[in-house]
Amino acid sequence: MSNYLFSEILFSQGLFSDGLLGKNFYIIPITLLLPLTAALVVLQANPYQALVVRGILGAIAALVYALFGAADVALTEALVGTMLSITLYAIAVRSSMNMRLGILDSDSKSASESGSEYSPESPFTAALRAALKAHHMRLELVTYDNAAALQAALIAKEIHTAYDSKRFLKTRIEALYSILKTVDSPATANLTYLDLSRPLAQPLPAQPSDQTDQNLQEERP
Structure with missing residues (x-):
């Protein structure tokens, strides 16, 4: 019909x-x-x-x-x-088809001088690019001044993966975790997945100082 x-x-x-x-x-x-x-x-x-x-x-x-x-x-x-x-x-x-890898600025400068891990020709960076290229993705390096700023950027979702001075590789995306597990590099031996959907441990409140305790006692009737 x-x-x-x-x-x-x-x-x-x-x-x-x-x-x-x-x-x-x-x-x-x-x-x-x-x-x-x-x-x-x-x-x-x-x-x-x-x-x-x-x-x-x-x-x-x-x-x-x-x-x-x-x-x-x-x-x-x-x-x-x-x-x-x-x-x-x-x-x-x-x-969206790129992985932002956060690194420390000091490590990046030393790598550019010695031609080690973070240089484009290094085995670590080449292995990362090859693994991502198989999934039609690109690698983007983002530098930070210290480890605290690097960790904060990962939690704030400014970057996808962080590589700190202790040579720990952390990622907040489960799909990237599966891809990075296939990378043949010593850096991926310390690969961890950071699940940001779970609440992070909150720091304990700071204890009041002795001067603060004295002021509170003076204010009491």
Whole structure:
């Protein structure tokens, strides 16, 4: 029944005025590209390739709208449905598909001088980049002045992973913890997962000093 209604719509629009093999028969294969391209978007594992296929899907949809005489809808699909959405998707993918690794500034300076752990050519950094690249992610190094600032940044969710001066690697994201476990490096031997959904231990209140106790006693009647 649905095929019959679809054919009636095509004939009413004059698309099949010369029969099934008429001059407008090319619209059918172009229209069939829509579900095929949509399936390719869903099946893509690489997010950047999915954005490219999404652009192709939008172009085909705009072409189909134009062929059916809806030029205004085709223009809206091309400008808003395709260009704007792909721009927003690209910004979201680029900002989310990276791991921010917090390190100490002193360690970073010593590494740049000696060419050790934090330099781009070091085995540790190269192993991290290789593990993340397999998941289409990038590595971003963020430096902090001291260990307290590094720990605070991890708790405040400014970074995803922290590597302190004691060579402990901490991450607050469970998916990154699974990825980092596969890295063949001595640094990942001290890898821990920090679950921020659980309440952290609160520090004990400071004990009042002797001067404070004396002032309280003087204020009493």
